[in-house]
Structures are given as structure tokens and as C-alpha cells.
Amino acid sequence: GQSLEQPSEVTAVEGAIVQINCTYQTSGFYGLSWYQQHDGGAPTFLSYNALDGLEETGRFSSFLSRSDSYGYLLLQELQMKDSASYFCAVRDGGSSYKLIFGSGTRLLVRP
């Protein structure tokens, strides 16, 4: 089957750095993306990695290792507003538009 594994919950302190890991097992792979969802809100796109390496966008960075079927989202200088759920998603190779999502990691940022 196809699956993505990520931790269910992570807690960190304001100003700290946190890494949310994602491992995937899919029949095809066209890239790993990350979405953020605040309680009661819509998922919003954060980043996309098609090739190995680190992509940086402000305080957020995303990393991919295709040989390890692994990626992570790195959040720096954590702010209270970063408390949300974070989902990794793989673009299914069989259907180019189909995203397979992980169950999400709930991040709680404490003062």
C-alpha cells in the first residue's frame, strides 16, 4: 500500500527550532510537499521538493532525500502563530494530480 508516516504531535518553545519528519512509501514519486492547517482553517501550501536537498523560504525550510524516501520540514524562530497541524503529501506517480497525505503533525508552540 501507499503510506506516509509523520509524528502525531510535537511541542516546542517560542523562538526554538523544530523539525517535522516524514517518511513515505508510495508506488510512484513526483515530489514531496508540505501544508499547514490552523484549527478551523483551510490547509495552505508551504513548500515543495522534487529534487534532493534543502529548500528555504523565510523561517521555513524543507528537505528531501529520495534515496531514503524521507523528508522534513524545519521551522526556525518559532512563533505562537506557528501552532497548527502540518501535513506532508506525495504527488502520486500514477496520477499526476493526486496527492497522498500523511495524517498530520500537530505542533504546539509554548511561550
Place this chain on the structure above:
Amino acid sequence: ETGVTQTPRHLVMGMTNKKSLKCEQHLGHNAMYWYKQSAKKPLELMFVYSLEERVENNSVPSRFSPECPNSSHLFLHLHTLQPEDSALYLCASSQAASGPYNEQFFGPGTRLTVL
């Protein structure tokens, strides 16, 4: 209105009712999606439309019936639902349904409760 909008935001219905969820995108996109989000479960893709043509029907029960009259509007018609269908139903759109990666833009969702 900007982005992707969904109505209603909340819906409570009995198992014998018929209701419809509406999604509208104001982004000029050509692909639209319905997802189901249940607590502590991954988002489940239900349907995909590309240029008003259904390109994905992800083994969804027939009590869910999608309709895409044009590239800006998407409906999900509901009838004789079960309590386990209670969930957040999210609509999304992207520039295209194939080709280079297309970021998906999500609406705020409809929180559905089936009694």
C-alpha cells in the same frame, strides 16, 4: 471574493435528508477537487475534475454525487448519508490537473454532521 470559498460552513443533516455542498474558486484554475478530512486521519481524495470532466472517482460511495457545471464551480450532492460520513469536506483547486506540479488551494471546508 478571493481564493476558494465553500458554503455552507456547517451542516447538520439526518440520514434521510438530501443536501448539497458548494465550492467556488476565483483563481481562474482548471482543476477542482473534493477531499474528506476525518479526525486523526489523512485527507482522503474523493473526486477530481479537470476542465469540468471528472478524472478521478476514488472509490467513493454513490451517496456522494459530484457535479462540476463549469471550471469555477463544484458541488457535492449528498443523500442518505451515514453517521460515519460526518467529517470536514474540503474543496481545492489548482491551475491544472496534470503537468508540472500545481499547488492546490483549499477552501475553508464544510463541517458536516450526520445524525
